[in-house]
Amino acid sequence: MAISRRNFLKCAALTAGGAVLAESPFVRAGAKAVIKKDIRYVPSFCEMCFWRCGLIAKVEGDRLVKLDGNPLHPQSRGRLCAKGQSGMGLLYDKDRLKTPLIRTGKRGDGKYRKASWNEAYSYIAEKLTAIRKKYGPESVALFAHGSGGAYMGNFMEAWGSPNHSHPSYAQCLGAREVAFTLTFGQGPASTAERYDMANSRVMALFGSHLGENMHNSHIQDFVDGLGNGTKLIVIDPRYSTAATKSSMWLPIKPGTDIALILAWINIVIKENWYDHDYIAKYAIGFKELKEAVKNYTPEWAAKKTDLPKHQIVEAIRELGRYKPNVLVHPGRHYSWYGDDTQRGRGLAILNALLGTWGRKGGIWLPPKVNLAKLKKKIKYPKPKRDSLAYGDYPFSSAGITTEVRQATISGKPYPIKAWFVIGTNLMKTMPAPEITKKAIDNLDLVVNIDLMPTDMVMMSDVILPAASYLERHDDLAVVTQKNAGIAIRQPVVKPWKDVKPAWLIANELCAKMGLGKYIEYKTLEEHMREKAKLWNIDYDKLSRVGYIPIPDSYHPYITEKNQPKFDTDSKKIELYSSALDDEDMDPVPRYTHHREPPAGSFRLIYGRSPVQTFSRSINNKWLWELKNDNAVWLNADIARQMGIKNGDKISLINEKGGKSNVGRVKVTERIRKDCVYLIHGFGSTSKRMTMAYGRGIDDTQMMTHYATDPICGTNGLRVNFVKLLKES
Amino acid sequence: MKHYAMVIDQSRCVGCMACIAACVQENQVPFENFRTRVLEITKGKFPELRTEFRPELCNHCDNAPCVMACPTGASYKREDGIVMIDRDKCVGCKACIAACPYDARYINEEYGFADKCTFCLHRLKKDLEPACVATCIGKSRIFGDLSDRDSEVSRLLAENESRVRLKAAGTKPRVFYIKRYPTKK
Numbered sequence A: 001m002a003i004s005r006r007n008f009l010k011c012a013a014l015t016a017g018g019a020v021l022a023e024s025p026f027v028r029a030g031a032k033a034v035i036k037k038d039i040r041y042v043p044s045f046c047e048m049c050f051w052r053c054g055l056i057a058k059v060e061g062d063r064l065v066k067l068d069g070n071p072l073h074p075q076s077r078g079r080l081c082a083k084g085q086s087g088m089g090l091l092y093d094k095d096r097l098k099t100p101l102i103r104t105g106k107r108g109d110g111k112y113r114k115a116s117w118n119e120a121y122s123y124i125a126e127k128l129t130a131i132r133k134k135y136g137p138e139s140v141a142l143f144a145h146g147s148g149g150a151y152m153g154n155f156m157e158a159w160g161s162p163n164h165s166h167p168s169y170a171q172c173l174g175a176r177e178v179a180f181t182l183t184f185g186q187g188p189a190s191t192a193e194r195y196d197m198a199n200s201r202v203m204a205l206f207g208s209h210l211g212e213n214m215h216n217s218h219i220q221d222f223v224d225g226l227g228n229g230t231k232l233i234v235i236d237p238r239y240s241t242a243a244t245k246s247s248m249w250l251p252i253k254p255g256t257d258i259a260l261i262l263a264w265i266n267i268v269i270k271e272n273w274y275d276h277d278y279i280a281k282y283a284i285g286f287k288e289l290k291e292a293v294k295n296y297t298p299e300w301a302a303k304k305t306d307l308p309k310h311q312i313v314e315a316i317r318e319l320g321r322y323k324p325n326v327l328v329h330p331g332r333h334y335s336w337y338g339d340d341t342q343r344g345r346g347l348a349i350l351n352a353l354l355g356t357w358g359r360k361g362g363i364w365l366p367p368k369v370n371l372a373k374l375k376k377k378i379k380y381p382k383p384k385r386d387s388l389a390y391g392d393y394p395f396s397s398a399g400i401t402t403e404v405r406q407a408t409i410s411g412k413p414y415p416i417k418a419w420f421v422i423g424t425n426l427m428k429t430m431p432a433p434e435i436t437k438k439a440i441d442n443l444d445l446v447v448n449i450d451l452m453p454t455d456m457v458m459m460s461d462v463i464l465p466a467a468s469y470l471e472r473h474d475d476l477a478v479v480t481q482k483n484a485g486i487a488i489r490q491p492v493v494k495p496w497k498d499v500k501p502a503w504l505i506a507n508e509l510c511a512k513m514g515l516g517k518y519i520e521y522k523t524l525e526e527h528m529r530e531k532a533k534l535w536n537i538d539y540d541k542l543s544r545v546g547y548i549p550i551p552d553s554y555h556p557y558i559t560e561k562n563q564p565k566f567d568t569d570s571k572k573i574e575l576y577s578s579a580l581d582d583e584d585m586d587p588v589p590r591y592t593h594h595r596e597p598p599a600g601s602f603r604l605i606y607g608r609s610p611v612q613t614f615s616r617s618i619n620n621k622w623l624w625e626l627k628n629d630n631a632v633w634l635n636a637d638i639a640r641q642m643g644i645k646n647g648d649k650i651s652l653i654n655e656k657g658g659k660s661n662v663g664r665v666k667v668t669e670r671i672r673k674d675c676v677y678l679i680h681g682f683g684s685t686s687k688r689m690t691m692a693y694g695r696g697i698d699d700t701q702m703m704t705h706y707a708t709d710p711i712c713g714t715n716g717l718r719v720n721f722v723k724l725l726k727e728s
Numbered sequence B: 001m002k003h004y005a006m007v008i009d010q011s012r013c014v015g016c017m018a019c020i021a022a023c024v025q026e027n028q029v030p031f032e033n034f035r036t037r038v039l040e041i042t043k044g045k046f047p048e049l050r051t052e053f054r055p056e057l058c059n060h061c062d063n064a065p066c067v068m069a070c071p072t073g074a075s076y077k078r079e080d081g082i083v084m085i086d087r088d089k090c091v092g093c094k095a096c097i098a099a100c101p102y103d104a105r106y107i108n109e110e111y112g113f114a115d116k117c118t119f120c121l122h123r124l125k126k127d128l129e130p131a132c133v134a135t136c137i138g139k140s141r142i143f144g145d146l147s148d149r150d151s152e153v154s155r156l157l158a159e160n161e162s163r164v165r166l167k168a169a170g171t172k173p174r175v176f177y178i179k180r181y182p183t184k185k
């Protein structure tokens, strides 16, 4: 039978722009024939999460009826995950922000009045002008996640503030990127993650929630690897989805990963599993490394990690045996214990020793893309004061949200008086939300640009309703999988109500503040066309097919001609980091002990659901019906001791005595006794989120503190303990 | 004559529910009703565990109890093997729901008829795979024609040991379960 996805594409490509009539399969036979409407297929890319998969939208008249993966686009390959499939749940959410709102009551009490865009801009302008006069333009800070962040970043530049910050750095993968950059001169991120999982012979995963964290093509690669016979080793205190696919599960004691990694490095060197030629050719610092790890024996690691010695040894030998076509996958959400850069260094060193960088089944080299830059027609002013968002860390490489928060409270090194927030629910992003509240108390202005009335949106003075990814253009995206290409985001339906795309909001804010000369384009599309022209891409074709590959970009593996470049100080892989040494930091990772939960307490571990993107999607009706609660995983033996049964009502108590919502417990064998686990992002406090409000437990609220990474300033979040209280 | 069947490779399923979401949208399944689901079943004791992901849907049984139970003839079996419901004949009596041992059916409350998975017949007519198959992130769901011996489903069933749900019930399901890549120990 010839059912092929290709047919679908043909049909999509033919009809994009044009219109065909289609029968509806849903109507009751015999019921009156439905009026047949125009059906259009419009390609674009998803932003239900930040993987940004290519999609094809089926639009009936004015209404979006179906979203499918674009087979041409390498992040989706014709498939969309549950979130991507449910984009209409966001687009048509009745709780969506529909018009600008200005606060009338106290911050946080939810009282707003409707305002016109001009009123809202005027309100912002008045406050901003006063802040500039009293404190200087640098006293305005930005928190951004997602495509819209770039435009607000431009506004900040025009305005003259260097204080941009990104939760994706300090609360997520920052330390990993820094660690790999210190080692290889580059992080493993691209628009995907550069792990060659589909071709890996053996793969070790550290606490990664692959499969629970649904990043489409990443999971496709992972499963293709399993299909091709990848032997999977999973190190996780929890029998995660990934662990269920493993041939070796190492239920490690939380917080001791570095002990395992150091012992592995030691074994690789002592037992001669490393790739001699590769190390000789590309790396420096082998001798120093060897010396530094020599005392980290498997016996020692077994004690620290609570893992059997034979398992520790077996696992690393398996990796050694099949090197270099193996991978030590560091995971994506990375901010765990505050020594995360050092953990990342350890994993980078392991990958180096096994020779995986640039090898099949390891970490592929980025595609070669040579795209000219558009000439900047404008020059932004140079801020008078340095950014405070980088904090006092030698290797912070992006703005740190919690540094901005701290400065907002302390007024040091200088005051922060206004926050612009776009696409991030800070109350559920930064640990210790009571500190966030305290910071907000110090602000003269809080502006949120978002789609949904999230917890953070409900703390703001002015709410600007943004167009969703299905209603707007965003700048051309350079997709960097093994092959590179250009993808387009374009409106698949007209924006509803009184919402605007972020690029327009940023431009209009500029105009309002008298910064019109910094506006780069009248419409984003004109800018996109200009870029496409410069890059020799047929824009009209792009808008018909959604994705156009860049020829000859594929160079994933090391060959004689395709040599890797390491952008470190020495231009080599740095097993021993002189950059760290220069800053008086450990040039080779060292084991540090982390405090452990006292009796009756559990370490709080959080993770992801494949059908939710943090707290962003929890009000989406079609995802809500798949997952609307986050039961707390509790070890079955402990549950028995505590007299708790599966499904019982419970609450969590944090270390400052703060109590969570009442939720449910999942009694399971799939977790160690010293920790509990729940899915991040639940427990909305916003009454305007009618589906999500009050449902589930908020893990962020349970985080009373965090451990700051001294190297790069990221927030270790797995350092919190909770007690479990049975509720009736 | 075609002989439609689905083969589900459980070793490739990650429980991501993309299939469910696709089915809901494709078939406009009413809120909080489902034509397919994915179970996660764990056995064993820490740390010796096994977890199985099991996608479930209508089995399009060759010996379909729902068809036999239907008093109006609304539920019927097509020649290509798909079990369908004639919405005009259906009176919403729920006899089929009681008869189905797989809990595959629901009542569309708005219109009052019984409903369930159709193997996306409307898509098959257009030469498209069922929605859940087309989007399956793990490529765990494979669909095709058993009368064609070269089809992927035929090949998979020939090469792998397969199971059906509740074999003893004698319903003769057309949804088969395999574990193509058993984890090597």
Ligand code: SF4
Pocket (backbone or CB within 6 Å): A046, A047, A048, A049, A050, A051, A052, A053, A076, A079, A080, A081, A082, A083, A084, A085, A214, A215, A216, A217
């Ligand atoms: S992984 Fe899913 S939600 Fe994320 S961009 Fe892709 S389809 Fe959208």
Ligand code: SF4
Pocket (backbone or CB within 6 Å): B022, B023, B024, B026, B027, B035, B036, B057, B116, B117, B118, B119, B120, B130, B131, B132, B133
């Ligand atoms: S075949 Fe179609 S109707 Fe049946 S479960 Fe899959 S998507 Fe739903």
Ligand code: SF4
Pocket (backbone or CB within 6 Å): B012, B013, B014, B015, B016, B017, B018, B019, B020, B038, B053, B055, B135, B136, B137, B138, B139, B140, B141
């Ligand atoms: S989409 Fe595929 S991998 Fe995901 S739950 Fe469904 S059957 Fe399993």
